[in-house]
Amino acid sequence: MTDERSSKLLHDLRSKCSSLKSAAELYKDCSPAEKKEMLALMKQAAFEISAALEKLGSGA
Amino acid sequence: MEKLNILVLEDDKLAQKIMAAQLTGHKLDMAGDLKSALGYLSRERYDIGFFDLMLGPDDDYSGLKAIKAAAEKGLYCVVVSSSDSEDVIDRAYELGARDFYAKGNEESNVADIIRKFVQNRRLDAGTDVFESAFVTEDEETRAAVTEALRYAPTDLPVMILGPSGTGKTSLARIIHDRSGRPGSFVAINCSAYTEDLLEAELFGHKKGAFTGAGEARKGRLLEAHKGTLFLDEIGTMSPNMQMKMLKAIEEKTFHPLGSERAETSDFRIISATLEDPKELIARGRMRFDLFQRVQGYTLKLKPLAERPADLFPLIRHFTKGGRRLSFTAEARAMMQEYKWPGNAREVKKFVDLVCCGPEGRIDGVIAGRHLKPRGFAPAVIEAAPASPAAAAPRPACGDGDELYALAMKDGLQAALDKVAEEIILRNLAGNGGKRTKTMADLKISTRMLYSVLKKNDDGGADD
Known part of the structure; x- marks a missing residue:
């Protein structure tokens, strides 16, 4: 994996992790409907984080 | 919103x-x-x-x-x-x-x-702040205030320097109003309290914490929670009090007098002093670490004597919605010449006085009547001056703040000498330079009169 590719992947990881952290902080103040939507988006983000980690691992 | x-x-x-x-x-x-x-x-x-x-x-x-x-x-x-x-x-x-x-x-x-x-x-949308909240047409002052207001919506401490009556408290309030902080603007003049009282006032106290503390009282720091604490004349705080205040500013926690429970308050500090903080530090009257903590953005307000264009806008502002005044050319000249040592606060007092008078058109006699007690002597200007010291319009006796600053700087005797000097020169100016009359009016010795005249470079002239 090139340095540039690795750098972009790490940027994406940082970004998704930050969003997940912010979402966790917001979660308790959401309405039940919003919680459901938020949870789905958080799961998706976690899945993407996992996929990015796989890519990072396979490229190392 | x-x-x-x-x-x-x-x-x-x-x-x-x-x-x-x-x-x-x-x-x-x-x-x-x-x-x-x-x-x-x-x-x-x-x-x-x-x-x-x-x-x-x-x-x-x-x-x-x-x-x-x-x-x-x-x-x-x-x-x-x-x-x-x-x-x-x-x-x-x-x-x-x-x-x-x-x-x-x-x-x-x-x-x-x-x-x-x-x-x-x-702030960018207009200059409304300079037409009502902080009246000035002086470009330098406008630029300094505009720059200070850019820091209003931040938590940065602000230090306002300038002589008494230049609008330090008004500016601190404007900064608070534009800060977006939901709490109150809480102002305290540190010079108005003894050390013990200042501590009780700032930190509050429990019931029975000291003689006379019949009830528990919330301190100003707690009142300023989520708001702004304005410490006026911060340079007059005792070193011990400065140390306690520094700790409260750094940690945002403090102990009310007599209480073992720490209180927390999220306040923003704006401070003011009429003295030079660097000089205060050099003289050991201000802790450097406290200065570092409270200076943040620092601006200096000029005395009214250095921004003469502001005099009539201030008068218009103080008469807005009330009695409108008109000034003759002679009155205007006298007012422009006067130094207004009390700055905008003194202009307000002058406006209050002339507004209560029978005439809305203010001529030299009326203006002189109200400026004279503050040291202006129109009769001397009209007559041939008996001596340079007698002829010069005298500024007002230093007001309380300035005298206090002088006493703290050079000692009490220096401040008392200053008051005596101002009174002697004022009387001399008022009676056309007649020294014997001044000695009789004020019941002072020849030696005292001549020491003042010598100090003001007027030892040679005679009645």
Whole structure:
């Protein structure tokens, strides 16, 4: 994996992790409907984080 | 809250959701890619835009192109990104970004950005602050105040320097009003209290903490929670009190007198002093660490004598909604010549006095009558001066603040000598320079009179 590719992947990881952290902080103040939507988006983000980690691992 | 038109460029769905939650109450358009953002920008008008830079893992910072387009349309562009490369940050600013925040703390960052944007836009929109809240036409003063107000919506401490009556408290209140802080503006003049009383006033006390403390009392620090604590004449605090205050400022916690339980207060500090803080530090009267803590942004207000263009705007301001006054050329000349040592506060007193008089048209006699007790002597100006010291319009006796500052600087005797000198010269000016009359009026010795005259370079003239 090139340095540039690795750098972009790490940027994406940082970004998704930050969003997940912010979402966790917001979660308790959401309405039940919003919680459901938020949870789905958080799961998706976690899945993407996992996929990015796989890519990072396979490229190392 | 002012409703803003906001554009957000963010490809990540979860990040979109978070931004939307932080921007509730505003009109919001959410673009997920560059094309969509450019489309919104061509169709709508926005106040502020939040831009992510890398739109997807394979994107080449296409958010920068949106910033360029948005900045050209006059948007206030804010980058919210996980990018931390210096190159990317520099490019974003070069293309027109006004602010750059790291992702991950949107709850406080977005609120801060909006608060600062609204306050600064209000400031840029007009000069209303200089027409009502802080009246001045002096360009230098306007620039200094405008710059200070840019720091209003931040937590930065502000230190205001300047002589008594120049508007330090008014400016502190304006800064608080524009800070967006939800708490109160709490002002305290540190010179008005002894050390023990100041501590009780600032920190509060429990019932029975000291003789006379019949009831528990909340201190000013607690009253200023989420608001602003204005410490006027901070240089008069004792070293011991300065140390306690420093601790309270740094830790935002303190113990009320007689209490073992610490109280917490989130206050912003604005301080003022009429003395030079560097001199106070050099003389050991101000702790350097406290100065470092409270100085933040520092500005100095000029005395009215150095901004004469402000005199009549101030008079118009003080008579607004009430009796309108007109001044003859002679009255105007006398007022312009007078030094107004009490600054705007003295102008207000003068206006109150002339407004209560029978005439709305103020001539030299009326103006002189009200300026004379403050040291102006129109009769001496009209007559041939008996001596230079007698002829010169005398400034007022230093007011309480100035005399106090002089006493603290050079000792009590120096302040008392100053008062005596002012009274002698004023009397001399009032009686046309007749020294024997002055000695009789004031019941003073020849030696005392001549020591004052010598000091004022007037030892040679005679009755």
